[in-house]
Structures are given as C-alpha cells and as structure tokens.
Amino acid sequence: MTTLRERKTYRKAVLRSLYEAVERNRPEVSGATLRDEIRLPDEDLFAACTYLADEGLITVEWTSHRTPATVSLTHEGIRFMEEEEEADAPPEG
Template identity: 55%
Template sequence: MATLRERKSYREQILGALYEAIEGNRLLGMTGTRLAQDLDIPEQDLAAACTYLAGEGLITVDWEPGNIPAMVTLTHQGIRLMEAEEEKRG
C-alpha cells in the first residue's frame, strides 16, 4: 500500500497528465493503461487515486471489470483547478 505522500503524488501526477493531454478540451481523456504506464503507477494505486479524484469531482472514470480505469477524463472543476495551479506557477 502506498504512503500518504505517494498517494498525494499519484493524484497530482494523474491530474497533471490529464490536463496536459487534453489541452483544454474536456472531451478528451486518457486510458487507465496509458496513465499507469506513463506515470509508472501500480494498478491498485491508480485505481485508488482515480476513485479519490472522482469522489472530489475532479475526474470522471469509466471502469473495466476488476476495478481498472478504462478511460479517465477531467471534469470542468478539474480543469478549473489545474488552470488555477498553472496561473500560480506563472
């Protein structure tokens, strides 16, 4: 099981990867397989992070059997959060 620091890092990485991938187009997303590979996140931790982020209303997830994220997309709220983070960084 991932530590709290790892779990937070996974969530941030997922949001960042989605934001970068969609380039402002909310209709685009990423497969769970691609997220896991690109970010090197264990499957179980990816599912937990996606469940958390979906619960916060930041992403939507289409699930495959076995609790595996099939497609992950940012919500409007998720995009707004990432835009605010981008503005903070300048």
C-alpha cells in the first residue's frame, strides 16, 4: 500500500507531465505515454488520475481495464500549475 507522501508525489508527477505536454502543444497525452514518462504502476496511475479528475484538474478517457486511454489538463488544472510555477519562482528584483 502506498503512503500519503507517495500518492501526493504521484499526483504531482502526473500534473507536471501534463503541464509540460501542454507547453509543447500536446494538450492530450495517452495513458501509456504518461505511465512510461513517470514510471508508475497501473494501479498507482489509476489512483492518481481518479483523484485529480475528481478534483477537476484533469480529464480522463478510461479504457475498459481501468487504465487511462487519454489524459489532459482542464483549464483549472492549467491555472493550478501556473500558480505552483509562480510560487516556486524566485522573487523578481
């Protein structure tokens, strides 16, 4: 069973990967590509995507095997990642 810290790390990795894809003009990512990029087992990817979709940060098209076929950030997910990026940026001046 994964710990809370691991689950949060997985969710951040999913969001980061999708945000980077948006920046490269790839608004939609296949579930297989996402899994390979962040190296998550299917059950952890399922849990992370389910949580983030429930929060309204991503949309997921599911396969019949409970794995994501395609995943993309919602407008709210992009705003969330932009806020994270601004918070992590060094102060200007």
